[in-house]
Amino acid sequence: MPRTSASTAPDLRFSGRRPFETAREAQEVSELIRLVLVNANADIGDSAGEAIMLDTLNGGRSGSFVFKATPVATDGRRLYPARTVVKVAPLDAGTAEQANYEKFVRPFLPSRYRPELHGFATARDRAALCYSLLGDGDKPETLTDRLAMGDLVALDLILLPLFEHLHRWRSASEIQPESDLARYYLARYFGDTRSAILAETTLLGHAARYFGGQHNARGYRIHKADFPAICELLFARRDARTYTSCIVHGDLNSDNIMLDGRRKFAGVIDFQRTGRGHIFQDIVALEMSVRINAPSNATFDDIWEVERLIALGKPPMCSNPYAVAIIGIRKTGRRLFGFEKSFASYQFAVAATGLRLMRATDLSDAACARITASVLWAVTKLTDV
Numbered sequence: 001m002p003r004t005s006a007s008t009a010p011d012l013r014f015s016g017r018r019p020f021e022t023a024r025e026a027q028e029v030s031e032l033i034r035l036v037l038v039n040a041n042a043d044i045g046d047s048a049g050e051a052i053m054l055d056t057l058n059g060g061r062s063g064s065f066v067f068k069a070t071p072v073a074t075d076g077r078r079l080y081p082a083r084t085v086v087k088v089a090p091l092d093a094g095t096a097e098q099a100n101y102e103k104f105v106r107p108f109l110p111s112r113y114r115p116e117l118h119g120f121a122t123a124r125d126r127a128a129l130c131y132s133l134l135g136d137g138d139k140p141e142t143l144t145d146r147l148a149m150g151d152l153v154a155l156d157l158i159l160l161p162l163f164e165h166l167h168r169w170r171s172a173s174e175i176q177p178e179s180d181l182a183r184y185y186l187a188r189y190f191g192d193t194r195s196a197i198l199a200e201t202t203l204l205g206h207a208a209r210y211f212g213g214q215h216n217a218r219g220y221r222i223h224k225a226d227f228p229a230i231c232e233l234l235f236a237r238r239d240a241r242t243y244t245s246c247i248v249h250g251d252l253n254s255d256n257i258m259l260d261g262r263r264k265f266a267g268v269i270d271f272q273r274t275g276r277g278h279i280f281q282d283i284v285a286l287e288m289s290v291r292i293n294a295p296s297n298a299t300f301d302d303i304w305e306v307e308r309l310i311a312l313g314k315p316p317m318c319s320n321p322y323a324v325a326i327i328g329i330r331k332t333g334r335r336l337f338g339f340e341k342s343f344a345s346y347q348f349a350v351a352a353t354g355l356r357l358m359r360a361t362d363l364s365d366a367a368c369a370r371i372t373a374s375v376l377w378a379v380t381k382l383t384d385v
């Protein structure tokens with residue numbers, strides 16, 4: 001049974017700058033962290049420290065505070081390496097994450113490749129989750145860290161265990177036929193058509209800037225090729241596109257994939273969006289993370305051509321590790337998920353996911369150019385079917 005006595009609540013210290021905006025926020029979040037650590041203690045054993053040192057971990061796109069928690073002695077000495085992570089999220093998001101964990105993660109994913117959820121607590125408008133730390137070393141390493149170093153070998157090393165992981169979800173959940181792929185992605189990524197159209201406007205700005213794209217009567221013209229208007233093609237078709245659903249992670253960007261000190265797969269984290277979704281959603285999210293994070297010294301013309309070849313499924317250009325990486329993701333996906341018959345729905349997911357990323361404000365020029373080109377080439381494949 002979790003202990004709840006306030007007398008067992010640990011003393012907290014924050015390393016570096018506190019991430020809070022107001023003293024009140026600091027106090028409320030600290031109280032909640034104490035509570036969740038007390039609740040978790042029954043699971044993680046006696047942490048034996050005089051106090052808990054909290055180091056801010058990166059992330060926070062979702063508006064959460066995430067800390068690594070290490071027991072320390074009174075003189076501040078760390079007593080042993082951190083084994084615990086505490087995430088404080090807005091109430092809805094944190095409660096959804098806990099429910100998803102209990103429903104989809106604990107029962108289906110092997111404990112070796114998932115964090116253990118040791119404790120959960122709520123107070124006012126926040127929820128806190130106490131997890132075991134994945135990976136090792138002082139700073140847990142994400143796939144994003146490796147991609148940003150240009151380490152595409154690390155990606156290659158984790159592909160199989162990661163996809164087998166995802167495949168467990170696919171096997172565990174009933175695969176269901178669904179009726180409307182456009183409605184699914186519109187609701188999931190945009191809310192309404194207006195915000196999808198705004199994203200298309202941003203994408204066209206990029207197409208003009210990087211590739212000299214221009215409007216024409218039917219859509220866009222870039223380097224002597226014609227492209228259809230994107231939202232119209234994706235979201236305004238009369239006859240709905242069917243698709244297959246299963247349990248998906250739902251936010252499988254490379255920040256949510258942890259590696260150990262030997263660059264091996266340590267597990268996935270962040271289950272706020274886990275649940276039933278499009279069968280290829282996670283694979284496409286992963287390839288978009290490569291587009292976002294892998295460094296580039298290619299010209300924009302080269303980026304355009306490489307994305308064209310990727311969309312056409314042309315054999316990998318061995319001299320181009322970036323193209324080999326994306327094609328490797330698709331090959332592994334194809335082997336485990338078999339998308340031969342439904343490749344159009346894969347291309348749809350590329351277009352919808354890329355379009356959503358147009359709303360991000362922190363992407364590099366190379367990332368914007370890659371994503372823009374991948375969306376435009378993906379929609380041309382959709383006009384083929």
Ligand SMILES: Nc1ncnc2c1ncn2[C@@H]1O[C@H](COP(=O)(O)OP(=O)(O)O)[C@@H](O)[C@H]1O
Nearest residue numbers: 057058059060061062064115133134140255270
């Ligand atoms: N269990 C864990 N083990 C190691 N690192 C973690 C763990 N949980 C979170 N992190 C780190 O904290 C970051 C943010 O956590 P995450 O749960 O993804 O929050 P958000 O919902 O804000 O994206 C991750 O990208 C990762 O670097």
Ligand SMILES: [Mg+2]
Nearest residue numbers: 059255256270
């Ligand atoms: Mg995350």
